[in-house]
Structure formats: C-alpha cells, structure tokens
Amino acid sequence: MSDKPIFDPVEWKLTEFQAQLNNKARTLASEKFAPRAAAYDRAARFPTENYIDLHKENLLGVCIPTAHGGSGADLKTYMLMAAEIGRYCGATALTFNMHVSSCLWTSVLADQLELPADTKSALETSRALHYQRIIDNGAIYAQPFSEGGAAAAGKKAFGTTALKTDGGWIVNGTKIFASLSGHANYYGALCTEIEKPDAALSRRNTMYIAVPADADGVSVSGEWDPLGMRGTVSRTLKFTNVFVPENAQLMPRGVYFQAAKQWPHMFMTLTPSYMGIAQAAYDFTVSYLRGEVPNTPPIKRRMYPTKQIAVAQMHIMLEQTKALWFQSISEACPNPSKQSIIRAWSAQYSVMENANEIAQLAIRTCGGQAMLRSLPLERLYRDSRCGALMLPWTAELCLDMIGKAALYNEGESDEDTEH
Numbered sequence: 001m002s003d004k005p006i007f008d009p010v011e012w013k014l015t016e017f018q019a020q021l022n023n024k025a026r027t028l029a030s031e032k033f034a035p036r037a038a039a040y041d042r043a044a045r046f047p048t049e050n051y052i053d054l055h056k057e058n059l060l061g062v063c064i065p066t067a068h069g070g071s072g073a074d075l076k077t078y079m080l081m082a083a084e085i086g087r088y089c090g091a092t093a094l095t096f097n098m099h100v101s102s103c104l105w106t107s108v109l110a111d112q113l114e115l116p117a118d119t120k121s122a123l124e125t126s127r128a129l130h131y132q133r134i135i136d137n138g139a140i141y142a143q144p145f146s147e148g149g150a151a152a153a154g155k156k157a158f159g160t161t162a163l164k165t166d167g168g169w170i171v172n173g174t175k176i177f178a179s180l181s182g183h184a185n186y187y188g189a190l191c192t193e194i195e196k197p198d199a200a201l202s203r204r205n206t207m208y209i210a211v212p213a214d215a216d217g218v219s220v221s222g223e224w225d226p227l228g229m230r231g232t233v234s235r236t237l238k239f240t241n242v243f244v245p246e247n248a249q250l251m252p253r254g255v256y257f258q259a260a261k262q263w264p265h266m267f268m269t270l271t272p273s274y275m276g277i278a279q280a281a282y283d284f285t286v287s288y289l290r291g292e293v294p295n296t297p298p299i300k301r302r303m304y305p306t307k308q309i310a311v312a313q314m315h316i317m318l319e320q321t322k323a324l325w326f327q328s329i330s331e332a333c334p335n336p337s338k339q340s341i342i343r344a345w346s347a348q349y350s351v352m353e354n355a356n357e358i359a360q361l362a363i364r365t366c367g368g369q370a371m372l373r374s375l376p377l378e379r380l381y382r383d384s385r386c387g388a389l390m391l392p393w394t395a396e397l398c399l400d401m402i403g404k405a406a407l408y409n410e411g412e413s414d415e416d417t418e419h
C-alpha cells in the first residue's frame, strides 16, 4: 500500500489511536474495497463483501465504547478514518456512516448530554443490546430519516409514527432514500410517538427505533438507478403496522431530540466520504499526469503549464477544504458557539461542493482517456455530485443558514425596519 494518509499523523498532530485506525482503514480500503468499487457502482449493488471485511477487522464497532467490546472512537477519530474509506469506495463510506451513526448517537453524543439518572440507566440497557448484535453477529444498522418533506431538514415532526401498544409500538410510515435498504439487519428509524392514531405530531416526541429488517410489515420498493453513490442502494422503505418491542428503542424517548439540538456537528458525519473522494480525485490527477496510473500507457503529461496550473488550483482547494474540515471536526462538542456552528456549515458546504469541483477539474485536466469507465475518475465525479444534496445540511441549506446567522443576532428581525 503506497498511498500517504490524507492527514499525516505528525503534521496534523493525530493521536496514536487515530493514526493506527486511519492506517487500518486505509490498508483495508485500498487493498480490498478499491478493486471492488467499480463492480458495485456498475450494478448499483450493495457492497456486502466489504461489510464482511469490516466485521472481520472489528470496524463495525469502531464507535462502540470499549466497555461494550468496541474501539471507542469519538466523532473526530471516526471522521478521519471514514475519509480514508471514502477515498477508495464512496458508497461503502457513505453506508458505513449510516451504520456508525447508530453507535455515535447512542454513545459519544448521548454520554455528553445532561440526562437524569433513570434515563442514563435506560440508555445503558437499550444500547447494550444493539452493541452486542453488532460486535457478536456483525449486525448492520441503517439510518433512514428522510421522508421527502421538511422533517429530515429538522423543520417538522417525522411523519413516520410509533403508536404505543402493549409491550412496544406499532410503526407506520415511509422513508425515502434509505441507504442499505434490503441489506441492513436493522433500520434505525426516526419516528414520532403518538398515543392515538390521529394525534398531532410533535418534534419533542421523536423516537429513535431499531426496526428489524425481517419484521412483518417492513418492505423495500422502488428502483435504484441513480447518477452516483450507486452502491448505497437507497430505495424506499415502508413500515406497515410493524410491531416493535420496547427494547427496540435505540435511545430512551426525548434523548434524540436533545442530542440533535445540542450536537450540530453530528450532521457533518455525511462529509468524510466526500473528503475522501476529493483526495482521490486529486491523487488520480497527479498520478495520471505523471504517467503512473496502472493500466494506462506510461505517458507523462505533467510538462504542460496549463496542467500545472490546474493541479495547483486543485491542490489549493484540497488544502483549504482539509484545513477547514479538520478544524471543524476538532472543535465538535455539545452546545458549540455560534461561530463554531457557522464554521461547521461552512466546512460541510466546502467539502460537498469542493469535492465535486476538484473532480470536475480532474476530468478536464486529465482529458478524454481518463474519463473512460475502466478508470475510477468518472465514478468519483458522479459520486462527488451527491454530497450537496444530503439533508439536513444540503449545500443550499448551508448557504441559507450561514447568511442568516451572519446577519442576524439571536431574536433580531426586520419587522420594524423601514425599507
């Protein structure tokens, strides 16, 4: 394995644990995932074999606390290692993120919230069950939040409902773009708890429930033939009167709502896949212009000044993106300052948009022979376009939030202003 780390451990002052984990992820992804990536993409097929490897390497439990048998990685440590995976297979990194998020919400994030003792003890009991399934059986969790309305953007209660019944809940609703659909063992779904079928929905009653994929009433439908991130298999997931028992709760009621409000950096977990893609598009370009890409003629193209300028522009954009992203994931904490949240939105926007910009510059600079399907660049280009679309922090919503936050202080409005 010859690729250098995206974040050099010495230069970026990584801990030994972070450096080791990154090394492990890079070795696995470059040796095993990279050679399989084209086939998953071509067939829009879920990377099942990669998940078997992730389990073998004990990486499915990377964010599970060590007391529960996991590696105990925190948010930053996870983000750094996930970027190394995204470099070699974007779809694996993005789906892995959905799985790992079920552990992050329930461990690092929840552990830093101020919770009453009985809630803490209920959380300990509920998460132990989920962690055990992951560590012992290699269970895979999905994270189907999106419903096609404003709920996934955090503006409205989820339309998927959990009606209280004896011994558990009856879940009904539809989730769109549910990555890992048909392949996860559990769907970590956000839904709104209700006491009667026609009750009003409130965001305060958000529940985070692990619906077993084989439960009666769970179905997957719709085609999956998208532009990019094809291996994520993000089809439509329907819950029709699905009974889930009490122990299906991933976190006690109310905890997700609190965690989502207090931990905005959590929504940056969609970025590492695209940070990795940006690095990969840059690396490919350098390698191609040096005449070093395997299975291509060893023709050097690096001597043309226009190509040198393009590579310089890509390099600057990559360094800017890395620096902002690294700062943002380094300062992630509960209840961050306003400046820190604005920086997180800026980092999210920069990773998602710059990954695509670097990929498109790579195609233009390398030229026609480099965009053939036998090479990874065109896949990186297609995959990179998907990042900006991902709720709750799409590129558009980031712009919207940054502009408003920069111009208005808490509680300010223009109602009394004369124009």
Ligand SMILES: Cc1cc2nc3c(=O)[nH]c(=O)nc-3n(C[C@H](O)[C@H](O)[C@H](O)COP(=O)(O)OP(=O)(O)OC[C@H]3O[C@@H](n4cnc5c(N)ncnc54)[C@H](O)[C@@H]3O)c2cc1C
Pocket (backbone or CB within 6 Å): 098, 143, 144, 145, 146, 147, 148, 149, 150, 152, 153, 155, 176, 177, 178, 179, 180, 228, 229, 232, 234, 386, 388, 389, 390, 391, 392, 394, 395, 396, 397, 400
């Ligand atoms: C490859 C891929 C994998 C995905 N995997 C998952 C997954 O596993 N789980 C999951 O929950 N979701 C997943 N998603 C879904 C994703 O997060 C979005 O929910 C989905 O792309 C939204 O679709 P849309 O653009 O039709 O949304 P729409 O709601 O139609 O939004 C369109 C655009 O309008 C803007 N917009 C939306 N709401 C507002 C608002 N309130 N105010 C202002 N502007 C707004 C946003 O910029 C948004 O991009 C995935 C998406 C992709 C592309």
